């Protein structure tokens with residue numbers, strides 16, 4: 012099964028112990044239910060219930076999921092030989108060990124690979140080691156017949172072989188088709204969080220940092236790239252080539268990367284660290300972008316962005332980039348958005364490739380943000396790494412936050428600040444359920460670790476950092492994180508290390524002693540977020556806090572207390588006032604009586620506000636008469652808060668709808684999109700029930716509200732990024748909602764485009780609207796599909812794909828899901844997106860739900876249990892259900908799962924809670940909504956007379 016290369020036979024005299032852990036890859040092919048997979052997932056416990064038994068029947072000498080700390084790796088020498096014809100790989104790992112306590116057992120990770128010829132290279136000579144395997148925990152035990160003594164240097168050497176993975180993690184296969192139809196195969200790695208062990212035997216925990224020296228064997232028609240620059244290439248007998256890469260600095264296993272492909276690259280050299288070193292010893296760092304040959308002409312934007320952003324971080328962090336080069340590679344098959352491997356970050360093609368003529372303003376924003384994110388990790392995560400995955404937020408929340416800090420300074424024209432609060436809304440959505448979890452949460456098994464890559468770690472993490480920065484001042488915050496990075500370089504940290512560094516700085520910067528840790532522990536160690544109720548009585552402002560929670564059970568909100576850095580302004584002063592609310596209730600005194608107060612200015616804090624008494628009415632009056640007295644972000648924040656308060660019964664739906672009326676004069680992107688964000692879901696719930704009359708009334712109300720703004724949109728690409736993003740959003744909405752002037756225009760444009768055989772260049776911002784209208788007819792859909800098949804422009808393809816899933820033609824929807832499952836014309840990496848998009852379609856939601864259920868086992872095998880891909884699919888496919896029947900159906904499916912097939916996943920609880928919340932919402936509010944819409948249409952009809 013495996014190709015043998017001569018170097019693997021070097022130690023052929025030693026006992027060959029072959030451990031088979033391979034699970035045959037299952038291809039995702041059809042829409043029909045697949046047979047259940049053999050279930051290679053892990054159980055929940057961190058400690059084996061009984062004494063673990065190795066695969067050969069002997070007792071396995073370690074019963075925990077975490078590795079012992081008796082031995083740690085110092086250096087890995089890895090030689091890897093992928094065979095892109097037979098789709099497997101072989102390798103040799105030689106690991107230098109540091110023995111901290113005398114022992115005769117070495118426990119390390121390996122997953123689904125054959126292990127052979129395992130040797131101990133001790134000062135007294137070379138000896139074979141006995142190998143036991145415990146696949147349950149992905150562990151190997153190497154047993155020595157003599158004791159390894161503390162302080163002495165040892166090495167182990169293992170040979171291994173496995174198939175290239177058919178998923179998107181470990182060492183996996185990717186392929187693409189050239190414009191002439193030829194299929195080309197390549198191999199790439201994705202190790203975070205627990206998949207380095209599927210590519211080579213290793214101590215696969217982030218705190219086991221070591222140096223890596225990597226060699227890759229390849230055919231001359233391919234190239235190999237890895238974390239470090241290549242130092243030489245050696246020709247092997249038989250014509251293969253072996254690339255030797257320089258040794259890395261100390262790093263975690265999850266950051267190792269290598270790619271064998273026929274990619275081309277473009278490069279620029281940048282002079283990093285000029286400010287940092289202030290001397291003449293600045294080092295030149297080449298930056299390169301790699302992509303498949305036919306897309307290399309779409310890499311210029313990413314290359315410039317990477318150079319600019321790496322320079323930014325060099326200066327901001329006051330620490331030079333640590334490696335001699337950085338490569339960015341666009342991989343044709345990629346599950347996540349991107350990955351920060353040290354020196355070789357990897358991306359989805361849509362996340363890196365940019366065509367100035369065909370990519371949109373939001374593509375540009377997205378690509379710049381992804382690069383900013385992965386480069387931020389080169390310091391936050393790579394140089395300083397969390398001790399364990401419970402503190403994943405330390406790097407992910409930070410990198411998410413740095414996307415905004417870096418773009419704000421390096422790309423002011425992108426106005427990234429306009430969008431930050433969207434992250435806090437996203438985080439609050441999951442954080443308002445009782446199934447949420449604290450930012451720092453204990454995790455043990457790979458599924459739980461995967462689940463940490465969620466909106467809580469990323470978005471809540473970023474939002475609480477933003478709140479802290481605002482509270483401490485940007486200057487003090489920057490000094491604190493520089494201190495943190497310098498102090499813990501090449502080491503591992505826990506959250507409190509960050510708080511200590513920031514406390515030290517705030518002591519210097521202010522007279523008051525601030526306990527940053529005490530404040531921040533309330534945000535990272537307890538789940539959820541506070542609702543602050545504000546009641547103004549004369550000059551007195553009464554404050555109280557409680558947990559905001561969407562539940563029937565009030566006992567769940569008890570016992571929570573936050574230290575909340577409140578900000579506010581009033582009708583008489585737009586200077587931001589601050590107050591740290593530490594207790595359950597408190598009172599503030601204003602210098603004079605005011606018409607209104609607005610708390611959480613610009614939404615720089617992670618909390619919601621309820622304006623009790625006359626509070627909401629005075630805000631509604633303000634928005635009606637003078638909405639620009641508040642910033643666009645403040646307006647978006649108010650829209651969000653008022654509708655969310657309806658969900659928990661604090662505010663009547665009428666009040667929220669009365670507030671929404673001012674939106675007819677709104678023009679700022681976040682307030683407009685938040686208006687849509689609160690109103691559209693109401694009719695989306697109805698679309699999945701039999702209530703067309705009210706549904707259409709609601710749709711009519713929303714179109715009416717934004718009619719003026721829609722009419723004012725030009726069908727061109729002019730304006731700022733925000734204006735452009737808003738334009739494509741509005742025109743798409745108008746077309747989907749059948750707003751006649753838009754449909755007419757889009758139809759004309761689609762026909763013109765079709766008549767030109769797709770050569771006519773449409774303004775980028777309007778293509779989504781035009782494609783969606785085109786995809787309504789079978790001929791239009793087929794034409795779009797033909798263009799999709801042959802396009803090399805990733806962003807154009809992505810818009811066509813979305814348009815094809817928005818159609819009401821059921822057979823076309825089925826075909827889309829089929830195509831993405833099959834993976835030939837539409838890549839399987841896009842299947843989750845297609846399924847979610849189809850599930851939002853009133854003509855496709857049943858199809859999506861049936862598909863999810865029928866293909867569950869294949870999906871979790873391909874995309875991995877606990878991954879954000881799987882949880883996204885689960886929550887998105889079901890979150891617009893609002894009936895008890897649907898809840899029963901959803902419960903019955905997820906209730907039938909076993910631990911191995913995902914029954915423990917948090918997303919299942921989120922799904923139940925969301926549907927329960929929808930049911931409650933509909934029960935309480937449907938009559939009110941009906942009455943309010945009726946009253947309004949009477950009023951409008953009356954005004955028209």
Ligand code: BES
Pocket residue numbers: 203204347348349350351380381384385388407410411464
């Ligand atoms: N470290 C992650 C990639 C990752 C995600 C690894 C999930 C393992 C599991 C990377 O830095 C990341 O956060 N990528 C984001 C994109 C980013 C712009 C938010 C992603 O893939 O969604």
Ligand code: ZN
Pocket residue numbers: 351384388406407410
């Ligand atoms: Zn990240």
